Amino acid sequence: MSSVITRCSQFSSWLSAALAQENPLVPTPLTQHVNADVCIVGGGFTGLWSAIRIKEASPETEVVIVEARMCGSGASGRNGGFVLSLWAKYQSLAKMCGEAEALRLCQLSSQAIFELEAFCQQHGIDAQLRLDGWLWAATTTAQLGSWEGTASQLERLGQSPFLRLAAGQAAQLAGSALHLDGVFEPVSASIQPAMLARGLLRHARKLGVKVYESTPMQRLEAGSPARVQCPQGSVRAGKVILAMNAWAAQFADIRKAFVVVSSDVVMTRPLPDLLESIGWTNGMTISDSRMLVHYYRTTPDGCIVFGKGGGSEQLVYGSRLADKLDGPSGIADTVAAHLRRAYPGVQASDVISNWTGPIDRTHNGLPHFGALPQQANVFYAIGYSGNGVGPSMLGGRILAALALGQDNEWARCGLVQGLQRDFPPEPIRYIGGRLVRHAVGQVDLAADENRQPSWLMQQLSKLAPAGLSPTRNTPSQSR
Incomplete structure (x- = not known):
């Protein structure tokens, strides 16, 4: 068990903590050739939710997941633990799929947060979920009003997911005078993301999903059925779901639709006295309105988790992601300096952990789902763009509907989009x-x-x- 934790500690403190609290089987790689109705490549939130929804809708469907490392070792186990809706991206949604569908998807994304709370309670998943809202803030004068276009348009449509704040209220909520103004979304939560991923894994297995960890896909052989070739075995499946996030860049058709940027996180030791003194004692999540966003929250034991999206200038050339954005952050000192600027009471020695990871970012910042061109039985999920924990629940329902050939609201929803070349080719x-x-x-x-x-x-x-x-x-x- 300790060797498993040691190998995974390079990814995030979240995953190490999650593994330390369970007694998992030693990761079992695929060592034979197997058949399945659906093969899912990737054991993160999207892959696990897809498997669960498929088995709920069609228990007799044979579902196999192959995961390159450990379930939760990718984006699902190293994100900031924000569970947000899609309301902040309403304008982009409306441009992509129309006003009515955008409103419907935003409402479903809020409902999914309550569904996640109920799901965790029902299935005994301790993901440290706290439904304490999200503060969308401005920390410089240039950021003031970043939310205005979205909030005003929604108010004209009779929707009010964001609460406007009185003068000084943002600073009071955040426990920091750096916060000049903002809006507050009550239906948002924080979680320990790797604990959620491992909980989903346990539930998927109970439903009969076969999961093979330490099993990277080496190549995908097109056809009906398709074949997912792995180092020591393969999966022959009628349908394939690519739930790989940024690692889907190895497919040229998918790569053209997103770019890979880094997300870098630092975490402090528990500081409950400091948090008590500044009045930030709940699970509220906070992000500012800079382009290279700062996002931060506390943990139940009083640690501060502070991240920066897109902060590293280390970009990925073509499909050469591999392990480039794994392990410790290369800009941890910079991220920690921003943390201490917001919360001067934090000392340099209080920061005890850091990590980095890749984000697959689409042009409009929205996730896209669909089938590969010329491969109608291979489905993809890309582009959560830093907001994947909550929307991956919608993604699981969409991909399950597509894989099962259902003609319903999920298969036809506005997030099902054909792949476009939104970014130029290399170099x-x-x-x-x-x-x-x-x-x-x-x-x-x-x-x-x-x-x-x-x-x-x-x-x-x-x-x-x-x-x-x-x-x-x-x-x-x-x-």
């Missing part, structure tokens, strides 16, 4: 990405220093794909 993609990432960093730095960025940096930054929530520089907001 333009890599070179351009470096330029845009640099520009975004300069715009955020100028805002921190309360000065105006150069015109060129502003224009280049507008080419960046959307992130966790709209910013003042998001193209849909600035046009």
